[in-house]
Amino acid sequence: xxxxxNLSVAILGVGFTILATSAQAxxxxxxxxxxxxxxxxxxxxxxxxxxITVNDTGNILISNGRGLNPDGTFNPNIGNKVEVFSPQxxxxxxxGEGGKGPGQFDEPSALEISPQTGNLYVGDVFNNRVNxxxxxxxxxKSFGEFGxxxxxxxxxxxxxxxxxxxGNVYIGDFSGDKINKYTKDGELIGSIGSSGTQPGQFQGPxxxxxxxxxxxxxxxxxxxxxVQVLDPEGKPLLTFGKxxxxxxEFNQPIGLxxxxxxxxxxxxxxxxxxxxxDKNGNFLTAYGKPAAATPPQLGQPPFGNPLDLTPGTFNWTxxxxxxxxxxYVGDFFQGRVQxxxxxxxRQVPExxxxxxxxxxxxxxxxxxxxxxxxxxxxxSLEKELQNNY
Numbered sequence: 536x537x538x539x540x541n542l543s544v545a546i547l548g549v550g551f552t553i554l555a556t557s558a559q560a561x562x563x564x565x566x567x568x569x570x571x572x573x574x575x576x577x578x579x580x581x582x583x584x585x586x587i588t589v590n591d592t593g594n595i596l597i598s599n600g601r602g603l604n605p606d607g608t609f610n611p612n613i614g615n616k617v618e619v620f621s622p623q624x625x626x627x628x629x630x631g632e633g634g635k636g637p638g639q640f641d642e643p644s645a646l647e648i649s650p651q652t653g654n655l656y657v658g659d660v661f662n663n664r665v666n667x668x669x670x671x672x673x674x675x676k677s678f679g680e681f682g683x684x685x686x687x688x689x690x691x692x693x694x695x696x697x698x699x700x701x702g703n704v705y706i707g708d709f710s711g712d713k714i715n716k717y718t719k720d721g722e723l724i725g726s727i728g729s730s731g732t733q734p735g736q737f738q739g740p741x742x743x744x745x746x747x748x749x750x751x752x753x754x755x756x757x758x759x760x761x762v763q764v765l766d767p768e769g770k771p772l773l774t775f776g777k778x779x780x781x782x783x784e785f786n787q788p789i790g791l792x793x794x795x796x797x798x799x800x801x802x803x804x805x806x807x808x809x810x811x812x813d814k815n816g817n818f819l820t821a822y823g824k825p826a827a828a829t830p831p832q833l834g835q836p837p838f839g840n841p842l843d844l845t846p847g848t849f850n851w852t853x854x855x856x857x858x859x860x861x862x863y864v865g866d867f868f869q870g871r872v873q874x875x876x877x878x879x880x881r882q883v884p885e886x887x888x889x890x891x892x893x894x895x896x897x898x899x900x901x902x903x904x905x906x907x908x909x910x911x912x913x914x915s916l917e918k919e920l921q922n923n924y
Contacts, residue, residue, distance in 0.1 A: 562879045563798055563811050565822035567846035568861065571595055571624045574838045574870025576613055579626030582837045584865040584872055586617075586646040586658065586696075587790075589858040590670075593622035597865075597872060598643035598657065598854070600837075602633065609633075609661070615640040617657060619672075630655065630672040638666060638674030645854065647696035649704065649719065656704060658693030665693055665706060665721070678721025682710030688739060688758075695743030695791070699750065699767075707740040707754075714743055714754070714769075727752070727769035732759055734771035742791030742802070742855065746814075753799055755788040762788065762801060762816070775816030780806050783818040790855030792862065796880050800862055802852035809852060809864055809875070822875060823864075826850040830868050839868045846873070 572581035586598035600614020611633025619627040631640050643666075644658035654675060655668040663683070667675040684691045694707030695714075702719045705727075712730035717723055728737050739757035746753060750767040761776035762785075776785045790802035797814035808823035826848050828839030839850040850868035857863070862875040 563819045564878045565809065565811065565820065565862065565875045566878065568874040568876045569624060570844070570846075570866075571620050571863075571872040571874060572597065572618070572626075572870060574842060576600075578629075579618070579620075581618065581870045581872070582614060583853075583867055584870070585644050585854045587854045587856040587863045587865055587872055588647050588655075589856050589863065590648055591653070593858075594627065595620045595622070595624075595856075595863065595872070596630070596646060596648075596655070598646055601642035601661075609641060611639070611641070615643065617643055617646060617655070630668055631657070631666065631674070635662060637677065638668070640666065644692065645694050645696045645707070647698070649698055649702065651698070651702040652719065654719075656696050656706075658696065658706070660690075660692040663692060665696075667721070676721065678717065679706065679715070679723075681706075681708045681715075685710050690739075694739075694741050695754075697743050697745045697752075699745055705743060705745065705752075707743045709739055709741065712737040712740065714740055714752070727765065728754075734763065734774055735765065735769070737763070741789045744791055744793045746793045746797055747795055748797050753791055753793050755791040755801060757787050757789060760785040760787065762791065762799065762812070764816075773816055775812065782821065783810070783812075783816075785810075789853050790865065792855050792857035794857055794877070794880055798880055800855065800857060800877075802855050802864060804851050804853055804867070807849040807851055809855075809862065823847055823849050823852065826869065828868075837868060838870055842869055844869060844871070849873070 582600045584597045588596050597618045599616055599618045602610035602613025604610045615633030616629040616631050618629050621627055633640055640659050641661035644660050646657040648655050653670045657666045659666050663681055664677045665679045666677050669675055681692045691710040694709040697705050704717050706715050708715055713726045713728040716725040737756050738759045740754050741757040742755035744753045752765040754763045756763050760778040761774050764773040765771050785803050786805035788801045789804045792800040799812040801810050803810050807825035808821050810821045811819040826839050826843040828841055831837050849866050853865035853867045855864050860877050862877050864873050866873055
């Protein structure tokens with residue numbers, strides 16, 4: 536594997552818990568299907584895949600990397616693109632390029648396609664904006680303004696992207712601890728949430744999805760190590776999860792998806808797995824195991840060493856996408872996206888007994904994740920990230 540001399544990577548980032556004691560009788564299972572991309576810096580290769588989405592023809596779009604020169608200055612020629620793969624995983628090409636100008640990226644992050652217009656919305660972290668492209672990959676416009684880097688967090692800027700039925704777009708402001716609401720043309724018309732640990736408050740809203748069934752918001756609250764569910768007006772309905780590595784526990788959840796039956800899929804990043812829950816927050820299953828290699832350190836490329844490309848092995852899980860019974864999961868430090876089959880999604884009617892709700896307590900995360908790095912050849916995961924190991 537040939538390594539490029541200049542590079543930097545940023546990791547995306549990112550409990551008061553309620554669980555129902557009487558779960559629905561569902562048996563969701565995840566099985567490995569295939570992998571997309573390979574670790575490296577050439578065409579069709581990936582490093583730290585953050586955002587993933589699938590268009591209506593089945594092509595897979597993946598936000599890829601950020602480059603720095605040895606002296607730490609920005610290198611637009613490494614990563615900084617949305618890489619496009621066919622449904623079979625063959626590399627097609629890229630959308631955008633590195634830079635500071637219109638339609639260019641200085642670290643692409645979360646991305647999603649508007650179901651109304653087919654336009655692609657992509658977070659552009661260091662340019663502090665969202666870039667919009669049409670179906671052919673032509674740049675349309677940029678909009679937005681997001682919070683900058685704050686102490687204790689290695690990521691900032693636009694995080695999750697999702698749309699409501701009327702075409703409004705909601706984009707997580709990771710450092711601002713809120714979710715901004717925009718018209719499809721990028722006019723800011725409101726926000727949801729504030730900073731904190733109470734229901735309806737966030738510490739790093741990473742994954743953001745609107746349920747296709749209820750219109751409720753589902754949010755991975757990264758540094759609170761929980762998932763929050765809010766109604767369409769943004770009022771808190773449910774929280775579940777706390778810090779840990781057991782069933783239903785998280786170590787910085789990032790990507791989040793909701794299927795057509797309101798099952799919830801959460802990329803439990805540092806635990807290197809995906810967990811699945813029903814709409815009431817009941818744990819259903821987990822998939823994935825951690826690679827033996829730790830995340831990269833200073834002076835190393837942004838890949839685990841040794842790589843373990845065994846199906847189902849991850850070196851941190853990150854960005855996600857759900858489409859037509861398949862779950863796409865970024866394998867952060869192994870330069871690939873793993874595609875999982877989702878089976879047993881259909882709901883069975885709930886038991887007639889009333890669901891009992893239990894309050895399980897607060898759990899604010901103290902670990903830090905999300906982006907940034909250098910390779911010289913020097914790769915840096917940021918001082919806060921190093922302190923975790």
